Amino acid sequence: MIEIDPVKCVGCGACVRICPPKALTIEVNEKETILKYFIGRCIFCWMCVQTCPQKAIKTTNKFELSAVDVHELQMELVHNTVKCRVCGKPFITSKFVKEVGRRLNGGFKDDLLYVCPTCRRKLTAKKIATKVTGVE
């Protein structure tokens, strides 16, 4: 099984996208973003370990994974969800936003960082339009 480090993980979802059997899934709701790991479907290929940009996923050599209830084989990691400042839709985790901010080294201003991709595109288009035409 794999172990996800709750300190390092930012909830970016790279592992979810690469996981061949979809044993890792991510669920985004109003309050929280839950990264779910279902051992019962894991094929132990370690693609997530290789992919994780934060090196937050560790392999272990545990094999005694039997359980009487399938539910016992579920692991969850709960992140805070950030809502888009423009449209108010929940989009990513707070840690992820911070990490992006850190990596960009201030290249992005907060008003763009906390905006979901759709709104960000709209915002940028608007800015350009304002620049070109001079009209708000």
Place this chain on the structure above:
Amino acid sequence: MVEALPRNGSVDLAKAFDKLKRSIWVFHLNTGSCNGCDIEVLDVLTPYFDVERFGIKLVGSPRHADLILLTGPITIKTLDKVVRAIDAMPRPRLVLALGSCGVGGGIWFNTYSTLGGYPKLQELLKSLGVEVDKVVYVPGCPVRPEAIIYGVALLLGLAEPKVRYERVEAVEG
């Protein structure tokens, strides 16, 4: 839909389960697996792991079996036979769902021709009136021989489960 076969007599399940601890006969039921788990099941029977040490024996008919080693994601074409095989077992009947496929449908949990693992089958069995006395899920892809043996031990109550449901809050850095 399956109607349950008439049952004859009543069995003292607790007593029978107690006797099972020294002698457990297994029937290997492949429900559309890739063979990976199946050969590990055979591996468990052969010299290196040799589960006859624990009184486990492979039998050729579900009528003789106490435990079904279920591998595979249960494809729709096998469903019919799987239900019948489990129904043919005398009670107490136990099931060991092996491998990612048996536990959660594995890599094909969501294709058009699989049921997607034992939990879904169990719902179906319940609706058909076929009772299964105990189930243990053993993940792995393919499931390791050691894990199978551990699964059997867990099934018989000789070992404690080592994984638990966990819900961890991410630590803000």
Place this chain on the structure above:
Amino acid sequence: MDFITISLISFFAVVSAFLPPLLDGVERKVRAKIQSRIGPPTVMQTWYDLRKLAVKELKMPLGGELAVLTVFLSLITSVSSIAYLTYVLITSTLNPLSIATLIVLITASHNLTLLSSVSTSNPFSIVGSYRNVTLLLVNEFGFMAGFIATLYALVRLSTNPTPLSFLAYALGLAALIVSTYVGCGRLPYDIHEAEPELASGALIEFSGVALGTYLYTHLMMRYVFSLLVAYAISTLIIGFTNALVVIAVLALLTSIIYILYGVVAAMLGRTRVDLGVRTLFTLYVSLTLCLVVAWLFA
């Protein structure tokens, strides 16, 4: 019959009831050794298996009530054949009548198990039994010829030992050993029950107590057959002496033969019904011919 005889017979019958599963356990251990495994945890394993089967649910096969009944009948004949054999041995009342009774009892228990599987509706069962019938037809012939010839030669040897009657004894014993080996249903002649593709053949439909009884009867039968061979050999060595000694030697020798058969079985593959029948037929016919010739000259 005095008290001692009765208690001896019952003592031996009880031992005979407990010994076969124990011997099977030993055989499993030995087989595991040959296959470089450890095998069952203790030699008591077969007992545990039977005890478990006794408390499991009995699922009646389709139209299988008769089958279950015959299984129990077969157990009874099997036990009584052991008891009767012991009686014959202890009281030294070996005569044509007792031999006939013995053969009837043994073959009856043998065939009843077969009948049990024919009466179920499962084709695997039916094919399994059909094969066994074919094999039995040939084997019973060899068994009777061997058994009678050996006993007859033993009587001759005790009164008038000549090299020729010794040869007759050896030939009869050979036929007896082969036929009892086949009768035990061991490899390569276990085709009625163990063709893996036929999903355990004859006993596929049995469960719970019925299966337990069937297996137990089967082990008993193996024991009876080994006992016969042990008797044929031990009589030559120790003659008809003290009953207690006879029983002790018999029990020991039977166990040895039982295990030896098991060891031989572990080294072989399974034959096909046509091949098996052909081999046995040739063997028995040639052995019988030799016997007849030996007798003619004796």
Place this chain on the structure above:
Amino acid sequence: MVSDIIETLASVARGSRSKSILTKVGEVCGDKLLKVERVSPSTIKVLIKADCLHEVAEVLSAERDVYFRTMAASDERPAENLFKLYYVFGIDSEGTNIVVEVPTDGEREVPSISDVVKACDWYELEAHDLMGVKFSGRFLKRLVLPDDWPEEIHPLRKDITTEEIKKLYQPQVVKRAVELGVEEIVKIPIGPYHPALHEPEYFELYVRGEKVVDARYVGFMVHRGIEKLAESMKYDQVPFLAERICGICGFVHSVSYTQAVEEALNIEVPEKTQYIRTIILELERIHSHLLWIGVALHLLGYDTGFMHAWRIREKVMVLSELLTGSRKTYGINLVGGVRKDINKEKIEKTKQTLKQVLNEYKEFVDVATSVPQVRRRLSGTGVLPGGEARAYSLVGPTARGSGLSRDVRKDYTYGAYHFVSFSIPTYSEGDNLARTLVRIDEVYESINIIEQLLDTIPSSSEIKVDSWEPQPMKLGLGNVEAPRGEVIHVVITGKYGPYRWRVRAPTYQNLQAVPTMLRGVDLADAPITIASIDPCFSCTDRAIKINIKTGKVEFIPLEVLSRGGVR
């Protein structure tokens, strides 16, 4: 002009064989031949109109060294509003693939070629089932999908999603056992019934007494819908899926897939990768053959042999774990390279273990083949003459047991096989013993190959290409000699993952010949005969498998026999 076409054909040909064969194809097609193109060094694609498909098939099947390899149906309606059928023929003597591309609109019937190319039978049925392509001039029946599957749903079409299929079709549990009357049971000795093997497989044997009169494979129990699933996956996820086509020879499938993608996209793989892949492939062959020998001996009732074969095999499993990190489904293969390197220490360890395996194996094989029942029951049973083997385009040890010296490792070389010297064991008797001996000999060859590779493995640590660009709608073929025979994958590339991925496992080809082998065999020898092709049903069905030791048997009335339901 016909002469122009023939000239173009000649110009794309690879050698003299392909030149002469292509010329013949050009002659029968005339102006129905639309386009010829060389898609990779070893693959030539010929686009023809459906009308002349049958003639082309006749020409190709008449050639002695041309074998039918696979056929893929692809739904290319989003791009061209057409379905396309890709028939792959291989010229064994030259290692060239001729891909005959036939477009169809899905309404018009395509002429069936299963009358001239026997091996094509299942491919057409499968294309009919999964893609809804219609074929003329043959009897079409359900092959892959369950009997109660709705007529109008073809799961591999692009316009239907898995979710939609699931909504339209829910499996029903039907109990047939209860319907059995006692009357039918009386018929058993002449009637049909199923034997059950340890591997989940489902044959109906029609027996008279103890002799098998006919046999039918009622299969595709393991249909898991892999090809549909792959279409929703990314390039780097598919190798893991491919490995799970079969748990025994999984690496074969993942290598075959990656090779197909690499060919389609022209990716140059580092030499060390080729070495590592080849070593693991051969290791897999050893474990698979040992497994098979064990199971075969078990079927012959020689359980001691079974145990010892598996005891030796366990060493190979430990070796696999050392080299790849897993006992099975290694998961080390990706498009463009492998994930795990082999270092000096591992090489030494591997050599040592192989030496032990070799010694123990020799000893074991000597004993096992001298057991009288094993010899007697193997020789002369399940005979498949070489002619039949050719007609069915059989592959692997099954073909080699019937005297056809076919081996993808030599004929269409790949990986690092051209760096080593090895021989291909061939026996001409065509019985179960011949097929067993082929496998027994191959283990020695495999050990030899691995030793040679370990001696010459490059010391560089470059095992993966850094990056590569996917291009859509490129065709690639990948073939690997699996323990059971050739595996061939056809990949049509997409943007993020394969657009269409067709897997052809060796058993798919070999299984079609099993009824021929079974006819006249004793019932007791039926299992070993079926097993003698080393069937891998999960490969074949690429979706599922079942063990029918349910203790209940279904009866097929004899009328079915006469209705042509049996092949």
